[in-house]
Structures are given as C-alpha cells and as structure tokens.
Amino acid sequence: MNDSLRTSIVWAIGLVTAACASVASSDAGTPPAQLVGAFWWMSEADTQRSRESWKTDLDAIQALGMDLMVVSGGFMQAEESATPEFKGETGPLEGFFGETDHRGMRIFISTLSMTNWWTQTDPAPEITRAGKTIRNIARLYGAHPSFAGWYVPYELYVFWDKQAALIKTLYREVAHLCKAAFDKPVMISPFFILDKARILGDFRWVSPEEYQAFWTGVLRQAPIDIVALQDSGEHLSCYTMDDRKPFFAAMKAACDATGKSFWANIETAELDVQSPDDYVARFGLKTHANDPKTNPYWRGVSAAKLREKLRFAGAFTTTAITWGYQEYVRPGSRPDAGKRYESYLALGLASDRK
Numbered sequence: 001m002n003d004s005l006r007t008s009i010v011w012a013i014g015l016v017t018a019a020c021a022s023v024a025s026s027d028a029g030t031p032p033a034q035l036v037g038a039f040w041w042m043s044e045a046d047t048q049r050s051r052e053s054w055k056t057d058l059d060a061i062q063a064l065g066m067d068l069m070v071v072s073g074g075f076m077q078a079e080e081s082a083t084p085e086f087k088g089e090t091g092p093l094e095g096f097f098g099e100t101d102h103r104g105m106r107i108f109i110s111t112l113s114m115t116n117w118w119t120q121t122d123p124a125p126e127i128t129r130a131g132k133t134i135r136n137i138a139r140l141y142g143a144h145p146s147f148a149g150w151y152v153p154y155e156l157y158v159f160w161d162k163q164a165a166l167i168k169t170l171y172r173e174v175a176h177l178c179k180a181a182f183d184k185p186v187m188i189s190p191f192f193i194l195d196k197a198r199i200l201g202d203f204r205w206v207s208p209e210e211y212q213a214f215w216t217g218v219l220r221q222a223p224i225d226i227v228a229l230q231d232s233g234e235h236l237s238c239y240t241m242d243d244r245k246p247f248f249a250a251m252k253a254a255c256d257a258t259g260k261s262f263w264a265n266i267e268t269a270e271l272d273v274q275s276p277d278d279y280v281a282r283f284g285l286k287t288h289a290n291d292p293k294t295n296p297y298w299r300g301v302s303a304a305k306l307r308e309k310l311r312f313a314g315a316f317t318t319t320a321i322t323w324g325y326q327e328y329v330r331p332g333s334r335p336d337a338g339k340r341y342e343s344y345l346a347l348g349l350a351s352d353r354k
Helices: 004-008 052-063 092-103 124-143 162-183 208-221 240-260 277-284 292-297 303-313 337-345
Strands: 034-041 068-072 106-110 149-152 186-188 226-229 259-263 270-273 298-300 321-322
Touching: 004 208, 052 092, 068 149, 106 124, 124 149, 124 162, 162 186, 162 208, 186 208, 208 240, 226 240, 240 303, 259 303, 277 292, 303 337
Parallel strands: 034 068, 034 321, 068 106, 106 149, 149 186, 186 226, 226 259, 259 321
Antiparallel strands: 270 298
16 A cells, blocks of 8 residues: 555455454453564655654654654665765765664665566566665665664465465565675565455455465565564455454464564555445445545544553554655644644553553
C-alpha cells in the first residue's frame, strides 16, 4: 500500500473469509506488542527538506513511541560515482539523516525492486539492479549512525514452482549483497491471504501448514534477520483477530525454526466493509481491493482497533511496525488524520516502552 511494489502486488491479492464478522476481542491479559516504527515513502520534495523541516514530523512519530522508520523512494537510484567506496558525498536526505542521527533513531532503507519483478524468468537483472542500489545506499548513507538496516521489499504470500525458485534466489542474493555492503539487519515483510472462497479474485490459497512450510524453506537459505508479517489479511475491516491467528502462528513457527526475529506489521489502514456480502453488493464479485471504486472507503483504523491489533500481536512478538501511518495518521495528511493521531496518542504507546 505504501510502495509501488505494494500497489502492484499486495492490493492485487484478494483476501476475505467465509465467516468474516465483527472484530473479535483478544485476550485482555496479553501484553501488547510495542509499536516501534513506521514506513515512510520519500517523495522528491522530502529528499530536499532541511533538517529543521523534519522536526515536526519526527516529533509526532516519537511521541507515539516510535524510533524506527523504514524509508523508500527513488532517491537512492542516482548514478554511482566512479569509485564505489564510501566517500561521504552529500546526497538526498542529508537533512533527514542529520536529524535522525541527532535523535538516535533507527532507519531501515529499502533496496527497491524492478517493475513486475515477480514475472522475471531470470533473477540476474534484478540482482544486478539491487546491487547498484545497495552500493548507492552504502555510499550515501553508510556513515550515518541512524542507518540501522536494510529492507528488501519483495512482498508476497506464497509462490510455486519457478516463482518459488525466483524468490528464494532473490531473497538470498540480495540479502547477501546487503550484508556485504554493511553488515546490518535485513528485514522483509510478507503477507497472508484469507480469501479461501475467492470472492475478490481467483487467487490460489494455501493452508497455514503449507504457508509455514514454504516460509521455513525460504528463510532457511537466506541471511534475513527480521520478518515483519503484515497483519491485515488484506485490509478488510471485518477481519477478526481469530482469522489472522493461524497465519501468525505459522510464520512465527517458521521464524523460530530458522533463527529469525519475528515482528508484526500492524497495518493502520483498512477498507470499511461489514461482511463478504457487503463487499460484493457494493463493489462486485471478483473486484480487487485496489479497484478505484473502493478508494473512498479506505480509512485509518480506530485507536481501539490499533490497541486490539497490538495486543493480538503480543501473543507472538514484542515488536511491531506499521504500514499506513504516513497516509492515514500523520497529522495533516488528510482531514481526519489529526483527530486519529490524537486518539493514538491517548493510548500512551510511548509510555508502554518505558
């Protein structure tokens, strides 16, 4: 949802359950996962902002208890200098990194991807492209104390046959390139689908057991450190915590078996629908969630639901990040964002980290 890759892939996957109902309450005794960070797409204007201009946005992020950002954008695709070694050149985002360094924040940078990377029959061109991007990131930002890790943005559910071989190769080789440039943690953020009935599209569904087996195989052969599982199931507001639970358990088991850190990616945007029948009546059978007709019905999740999602995630991990803050919660991003931000602030998420 936050990236061109997200737009191309994730929104094209249909996710809805046969028994989608009101959000189920989680165990009130479970400590919530701590919300530590958010995704941020760097626009061209963002790359030129001064250090001073970043203070308001970063103040707002840190007031919610977050000190980590996963950043993406075309800013790291500039041509490399003749020598690949870091020379400390001034580049885009110097104002941003100047302020995040000062605050002791942690910044993960996306390695990007080519358009329609999942259709490639040969991984070599994408590996070559990723290598150039990674060297640019290292050259421009490697000396900044707040540069804390890499985000490899191949976001997917499950692949089969030749596509399965492709993603294993890409994750393995791109993660190795990241480690060779700067040996910092490598993060990925897969998702799961719940549309067993294929209401939103004719997409292949797998059981949680198959999901666990696939991801165990992927993770075992790649130097990935953090798996931040997207929690939405695919964004419909009627999904329950119980709907999500089998896939969270499956990915947690895959991470435990392969020595990876398991995080939750708590999505703070959703498509407002009451049930599968409601979705079909309003948008039509097999209509994708990213169809333009659904655009007016997207919203930020309520503070109560955010707390519930964090508490649900707490049964599996202590750590959460979020996709959706920049678009739906950041003060000034949309007419209702200020009130939503204040409601999140009232949850005391920052105090949860103390």
